[in-house]
Amino acid sequence: MTVRLANSPELARITLPMTMTHPITEMPRRSFGFSGGSVSGPQLEPEPVELVTACLAADAVVDLAEARRESGLDEVLAKLDSELVGLNPVKTRIAEIAALLLIDRMRARYGIAAPQPTLHMCFTGNPGTGTTVALRMADLLHRLGYLRRGHLVSVTRDDLVGEYIGHTAPKTKEVVKRAMGGVLFVDEAYADKMDKFFSANPGMQSRIAHHITFSDYTVGELEQIAVLMSGQLGYSLSADARAALRRYLHRRIQQPWFANARSVRNAMERARLRHARRLMTGTNLLVDLAALTTIEAPDLLASRVFDDTRAAEEPR
Numbered sequence: 227m228t229v230r231l232a233n234s235p236e237l238a239r240i241t242l243p244m245t246m247t248h249p250i251t252e253m254p255r256r257s258f259g260f261s262g263g264s265v266s267g268p269q270l271e272p273e274p275v276e277l278v279t280a281c282l283a284a285d286a287v288v289d290l291a292e293a294r295r296e297s298g299l300d301e302v303l304a305k306l307d308s309e310l311v312g313l314n315p316v317k318t319r320i321a322e323i324a325a326l327l328l329i330d331r332m333r334a335r336y337g338i339a340a341p342q343p344t345l346h347m348c349f350t351g352n353p354g355t356g357t358t359v360a361l362r363m364a365d366l367l368h369r370l371g372y373l374r375r376g377h378l379v380s381v382t383r384d385d386l387v388g389e390y391i392g393h394t395a396p397k398t399k400e401v402v403k404r405a406m407g408g409v410l411f412v413d414e415a416y417a418d419k420m421d422k423f424f425s426a427n428p429g430m431q432s433r434i435a436h437h438i439t440f441s442d443y444t445v446g447e448l449e450q451i452a453v454l455m456s457g458q459l460g461y462s463l464s465a466d467a468r469a470a471l472r473r474y475l476h477r478r479i480q481q482p483w484f485a486n487a488r489s490v491r492n493a494m495e496r497a498r499l500r501h502a503r504r505l506m507t508g509t510n511l512l513v514d515l516a517a518l519t520t521i522e523a524p525d526l527l528a529s530r531v532f533d534d535t536r537a538a539e540e541p542r
Contacts, residue, residue, distance in 0.1 A: 351440025
């Protein structure tokens with residue numbers, strides 16, 4: 227289970243493999259689903275019985291390159307690298323975790339019994355820096371056999387906290403059931419409260435082995451993110467638009483409610499709106515493909531971020 231707790235000015239995310247029922251306890255790797263019976267709510271199908279294979283001889287050799295290919299590990303890491311600009315320390319930690327899990331699988335082929343590695347994580351940083359990592363971790367754990375399904379269940383505080391006394395427990399239980407075998411993504415919690423939370427819950431603190439900090443993006447990295455996002459939507463930015471974007475970002479990061487990649491996405495969505503309106507209200511309504519797919523400087527410079535008298539009210 228991956229639990230993400232986030233809100234400005236900072237966010238905190240706890241990542242936990244979904245291999246448990248209520249109390250958070252270490253369990254064997256095969257305990258990924260609820261067993262059939264009278265338990266209400268969504269159920270996972272019983273796990274197939276695994277065939278017992280003979281252990282390799284001590285002088286046998288395993289091919290790590292082949293194991294990497296079969297697991298799809300490199301594909302997941304490459305996707306993470308392409309989707310996530312910057313954040314090299316985060317990528318390095320994820321790659322280390324992936325390598326450990328794969329090596330553990332190789333060791334098991336020789337009959338080396340070892341406890342399942344602790345995969346619980348706490349992600350901290352400002353908003354808009356780490357959503358993609360939760361998705362890629364789910365994929366990675368699924369491919370390596372640590373999650374049965376690798377799906378994502380995204381919820382907020384309202385999905386967990388009840389409206390009356392005694393309502394929180396069953397609501398939370400249902401959410402956890404839906405996330406079994408995959409990733410639970412919980413949004414909206416204050417990072418500055420997390421230290422107090424861990425202090426008040428020593429048991430939880432001891433189960434979080436990985437604390438990963440997501441640093442804020444630089445202006446250059448935010449520009450790369452904007453270009454990538456635009457490309458995914460079939461747009462490009464002209465040279466003048468790139469210059470306007472950099473001016474926009476230098477101003478925007480100094481203003482309230484800035485949320486890194488999330489704010490960049492919002493800015494580019496608004497630029498698309500202005501681009502469309504500019505074409506529809508222009509004097510020449512005969513346009514070519516370049517005009518339909520190119521964001522120009524005016525589409526960004528029209529933002530209220532450049533209006534000093536209104537920028538502090540609600541940045542756009």
